[in-house]
Amino acid sequence: MKISDVKAFEVLDSRGFPTVEAVVWIGDRHVGSAIVPAGASKGSHEAFEMRDGGRRWMGRGVRKAVDNVNTVIRKALIGVEAEHVDDILLGLDDSGNKSKLGANAVLAVSLAAARAAANYKGVPLYRYIQGLTGAKPVIPTPMVNMISGGHHAAWNLDFQDLLIIPLKAENFSQALEDVGLVYHSLKKTLSERGYSTLLADEGGFSPRCRSHEEAFQLLLASIEEPGFKPGHDIGLALDVAATHLYSGGFYNIHLENLRLSPGEMVDYITQLCGRYPVVSVEDGCSEDDWDGWRVLTRRLGGRVQLLGDDLFTTDVKRIRKGVEEGVANSVLIKPNQVGTLRETLEALKYCSEVGYTPVVSARSGDTEDSFISDLAVGAGVAQIKIGSIARSERTSKYNRLLRIEDELSGAAKYLGGKALRLSGDLVG
Ligand code: PGA
Ligand code: ZN
Secondary structure (H helix, E strand, O other): OEEEEEEEEEEEOOOOOEEEEEEEEEOOOEEEEEEOOEOOOOOOOOOOOOOOOOOHHHHOOOHHHHHHHHHHHHHHHOOOEHHHHHHHHHHHOOOOOOOOOOHHHHHHHHHHHHHHHHHHHOOOHHHHHHHHHOOOOEEOEEEEEEEEOHHHOOOOOOOOEEEEEEOOOOOHHHHHHHHHHHHHHHHHHHHHOOOOOOEOOOOOEOOOOOOHHHHHHHHHHHHHOOOOOEOOOEEEEEEOOHHHHEEOOEEEEHHHOEEEOHHHHHHHHHHHHHHOOEEEEEOOOOOOOHHHHHHHHHHHOOOOEEEEOOOOOOOHHHHHHHHHHOOOOEEEEOHHHHOOHHHHHHHHHHHHHHOOEEEEEOOOEOOOOOHHHHHHHHOOOOEEEEEOOOOHHHHHHHHHHHHHHHHHOOOOEEOHHHHHOOOOOOOO
16 A cells, blocks of 8 residues: 555645645555645644745745645655555654645645545445544434624624534434525524525525524524524534633633633633523633633533533643643634544544544635545534535535444444533533
């Protein structure tokens, strides 16, 4: 299974900015390709995304990263066994944050090599990943964006995502239908009440609201309208993305003219969780506000999934620190925060050792690549966050999961709301 060639291109992501696509060949017949996504509300501890700077594409070109693939990486990989690609990549870029070659260059090759290897073995990608992890395959429960704010929607809300999680559906396709009923009911509700129905970066709606509670109310009405019971059939989830609200020791909620200390921020979130059926809160405190996170976890960790995104950046070292500090109980897993499939799988293995629930996630700038769908199934990750159910960079991943569910026809478990482990066995 020796690599015979490697090539990269500059292609576009869903926000109309350049990103890296890599193609890896094994022999002359087996090929795999992958395109990396790009975040907008990034954590400062993420692996380094290499951009060209200068005038071309407003500084956001990726020709340097593409060149790194076509020169240094290609030279080092030709003749190497596909299983060893990530080891070689990690040896070539030992900077600790992929700043030598760019995480966008490294990840594109890492994922393309896995696809090429799956093709060589004649198995679906999720099956190949399952071979690496030894996990039992699952079809993940989706956590789906309905209303966007923050960096993804011109700051119409301070919170970045209001999401829903179908809790009672018995399989993935039923879950998507439940989500769809709420999504279309929300569109109708917004339009009837005079709000915009334009879509934000992840395909969710972006109504201008006077408060966050107004957005919660719109969402609740849209869950009830098709006959669902909020909190029973459909849970609410939040991505506060609080790193991006934090400055000088305070959290700024501009919409409501609030400037909150970490303790007050935790009160604010706790009150929302008391008033609405919120089952998961992501980045409720800022990426380095460990004190805030500790208080948040003490207050809510026993009954709400507390998900670390900017906090952990898919980095085992940071997740370990979180466990030692007793913060959060769940980890967002984004392969491009760390830069290789191997490190992504290491983060997942660590999550399962310490009992933190992993949630595989797309980025706000994404592409038609559906790698994360196979990743979730093959690594046995029971939750996935892809954005909303509109826009093709999102549907490519939902549709991939629909096909996998059909292909596995019952051989993979679908845990529904149980994936969140809210029944008393939460850590933290
Ligand atoms: P990003 O947002 O891809 O812009 O970082 C996604 C998230 O915060 O979960
Ligand atoms: Zn997030």
